[in-house]
Amino acid sequence: MTDLITFFKGLTPVSTESLEKFSDLFRPKLLKKGDYFITEGKVATEIGFLEAGIIRAFYRNKEAVEYNKHFFINPCFIGGYASLITGSPNQIIQQALVDCNIQVANFTEVQNLYESCPDLERGARKLAEQFFVQKEQREIEIVLLDAEKRYQLFQKDFPQLEQLIPQYHIASYLGITPTQLSRIRKKISGK
Template sequence: MDFIRNYFNAISPISTETWLEIAPLFEKRELQKNDFFIKEHIKATEIGFLEKGCVRAFFTNKEAKEYNKQFFIAPSLIGAYTSLLTGKINKIPQQALTECTLWVVNFKALEKRYSQYHDLERLGRKIAEYYFLEKEEKELEMALKDATQRYLIFSKKFPNLDQKIPQYHIASYLGISATQLSRLRNKLSKNIK
């Protein structure tokens, strides 16, 4: 589990004492492709450290059309943060797009230790800040960039993901149809040649 500690330390260093306190709280879990980390309409209780694989966060509109909000690629933290923070039911399910290995921890058990371990509280704040910035960046991309620009940003942010997951998931994330994505990719490949 040193990889989790290294990941945390890259965000905000935590002491050996803190690590020894929280490491036993993590439990290993495997998800098969299409398994859910968290479903819609339930209260979230856990966060997970994604050691291997890819998970999508998505929502479904009234017409049952799905929209991919985010992809999480290992190494990454996943969880229904709004539900965890508010205690309300989750509206954005998270589903494995590949086989995944996770290390899962009860959020309240971790949060309970914030007052005793200030480096852990600082880590939690830094992670929240990172996800806020990432969310704002995605909102600006969707509003200000055209489909080609959004695809190029996606390709840079998630290299080789387009080889691992269905194209309709990528199209949904980019806010375009699968047909538009296919045309865009064909056009870009011709420009490279």
Template sequence: MNELKHYFNAISKLNEATWDRIVPYFKEDRLQKNEYFAKENKTAHQIAFLKTGVVRAYFINKEGKDYNKQFFVGQSIIGAYSSLLTGKTNLIAQQALTDCVIYTCDYAALTQLYEECPDLERFARKIAEYYFLEKEKKEIEIVLLDASQRYVLFKKEFPTLEQLITQFHIASYLGISATQLSRIRKQFASKKS
């Protein structure tokens, strides 16, 4: 639980009374590789603090091709936010790409504390702002940068991820084919030698 407290406080410090209120809501759990935290076409009810591991958020188009929208690498918050906010079914699945340790929490129960714990509501706002900025950044990158430039940014943002997940998932995140990614990686390798 110390990791959870450190993560929250690094974003927006919570007072001890708030901690005493929220700690019982979080339960340690595990996701096995390929297991889902949030499924498509299901209504979400939980968020989680990802302590260790890698989770991808992705969607599948009409042709059955999946696109990785985001990678969450421990430590971060995961959950089907749109579904949690609207009460509608989720469109973007979240799947573990490695074994993960998580702390789950009922979203509705946590948000009921906002009135009594404004520091918790402030934390939630800052998390929402962060993910909004990440989404906008990714949308701009996919339009304005070529595949090689997106790969360089991916390596900066996720320096250890390439050793943990398949090329297919990285290519899907970059909006290119696995063959294109292989070509780009070879170009970078030849520049280094």
């Protein structure tokens, strides 16, 4: 299990003083399976660091149909980033798929450290850049790859998830029905 400090130091060199100030802002929290880190319609105020567990990010349309956007697996940061930055209501729901250990901090307090700790701000920028690249890559995959190729990428990117989460969550993430996923899995296993 990678802790918050080790993960953040992996992004960029950070002074011990900055890391102490940063880690002092976080407190442990347990999300039980099915609990939400953030829901739609709420303005996000907290950022989290997922130490252990799996969280799905999804949105729900007006007909209450859910679409999985992303799976967060430890170690990583979680939160309603667009809401945190803009102050507008959150649209992407984040829910624990298994019991999760997280560290939580008030985002404004984290931002307040940037002035005196530019190394933390640099780390936050690098993290935002990584999220941007992941988002762009995901959008390209959805548009340019067929369902079988998207499934194969899912298996490569999330090798442990298939045995841990329901197949309908995987199908939703891939933009297909559970029946289509079953056919693809059968076809691939027969190769």
